Amino acid sequence: MDLGIKGKTALVCASSKGLGRGCAMALAAEGVNLVINARGAEALEATAEEIRAAHGVEVTAVAADITAEEGRAKVLEACGQIDILVNNAGGPPPGFWPDWEREDFIAALDANMLTPIALIKALVPGMIDRGWGRVVNITSASVRSPIAQLGLSNSARAGLTGYVAGTSRQVCGKGVIMNNLLPGSHDTDRIKALTESTRQREGITMDEAVAKRNAANPTGRIGTAEEFGATCAFMCSQYVGFMVGQNILLDGGAFNATL
Numbered sequence: 001m002d003l004g005i006k007g008k009t010a011l012v013c014a015s016s017k018g019l020g021r022g023c024a025m026a027l028a029a030e031g032v033n034l035v036i037n038a039r040g041a042e043a044l045e046a047t048a049e050e051i052r053a054a055h056g057v058e059v060t061a062v063a064a065d066i067t068a069e070e071g072r073a074k075v076l077e078a079c080g081q082i083d084i085l086v087n088n089a090g091g092p093p094p095g096f097w098p099d100w101e102r103e104d105f106i107a108a109l110d111a112n113m114l115t116p117i118a119l120i121k122a123l124v125p126g127m128i129d130r131g132w133g134r135v136v137n138i139t140s141a142s143v144r145s146p147i148a149q150l151g152l153s154n155s156a157r158a159g160l161t162g163y164v165a166g167t168s169r170q171v172c173g174k175g176v177i178m179n180n181l182l183p184g185s186h187d188t189d190r191i192k193a194l195t196e197s198t199r200q201r202e203g204i205t206m207d208e209a210v211a212k213r214n215a216a217n218p219t220g221r222i223g224t225a226e227e228f229g230a231t232c233a234f235m236c237s238q239y240v241g242f243m244v245g246q247n248i249l250l251d252g253g254a255f256n257a258t259l
């Protein structure tokens with residue numbers, strides 16, 4: 001299926017590894033030129049080179065912290081016309097509810113709510129002027145079903161979800177389509193680290209920890225960055241014009257509900 005976005009340009013934030021990388025790779029496979037970003041320059045350059053070699057698109061790599069004002073300024077300075085924005089950043093740390101102070105919430109809101117909002121405010125006006133744009137915000141399955149130890153993430157992502165619900169309906173009539181993509185467990189460095197901590201905590205082997213983790217999902221496995229990227233690319237396509245302000249849950253059926 002040709003997604004009809006060849007020749008467009010996308011900014012994919014936090015994309016040297018993991019889900020962001022999966023999205024960048026899938027968009028490049030559709031002929032989309034890219035601005036990619038991460039803090040670590042080495043992995044970012046390696047990913048940029050891999051994408052160029054695999055798909056022959058233009059890739060600009062900007063090493064910067066997307067959650068910091070200077071970092072965002074650096075990324076935006078490197079961007080020309082951006083047609084597609086994929087918002088992403090690392091998630092807030094885990095913890096226990098009585099321990100989180102105001103500063104912890106401010107940091108989480110800055111990174112996972114106000115950063116995507118700042119990028120939307122910077123880039124959507126240009127999309128509106130040109131009458132075409134796509135925004136996908138990578139949030140989390142925790143928006144639908146809270147993860148107790150990720151209260152900072154639950155809170156910040158719920159705030160972004162509320163903002164997108166209202167804003168998406170104000171810009172869709174001008175050709176800009178905005179939705180959220182909610183990952184359940186996917187095979188990235190973050191999940192590898194969580195599985196390793198289960199292994200240590202329970203004194204089991206890595207094979208046992210992986211089997212236990214996979215058995216917890218109705219599919220018997222976790223998702224891949226390729227699957228996640230393909231869904232993201234579809235959400236950036238010409239065919240998504242009637243999907244507005246939705247929260248697409250990609251979790252292998254882990255959230256047990258009829259609707």
Ligand code: NAP
Pocket residue numbers: 013014015016017018019020037038039040041043064065066067088089090091092138139140141183184185186187188189190191
């Ligand atoms: P990951 O494998 O840890 O990848 C994170 C990527 O983001 C790396 O390229 C990293 O590069 C970059 N990054 C992190 N913080 C950044 C920042 N402040 N500025 C710029 N780049 C940054 O993470 P992931 O598993 O792909 O997760 C992506 C998002 O989805 C996170 O918010 C995570 O909480 C959420 N999520 C993931 C899962 C899952 O199963 N994987 C499930 C639910 C939600 P540098 O470190 O070099 O900056």
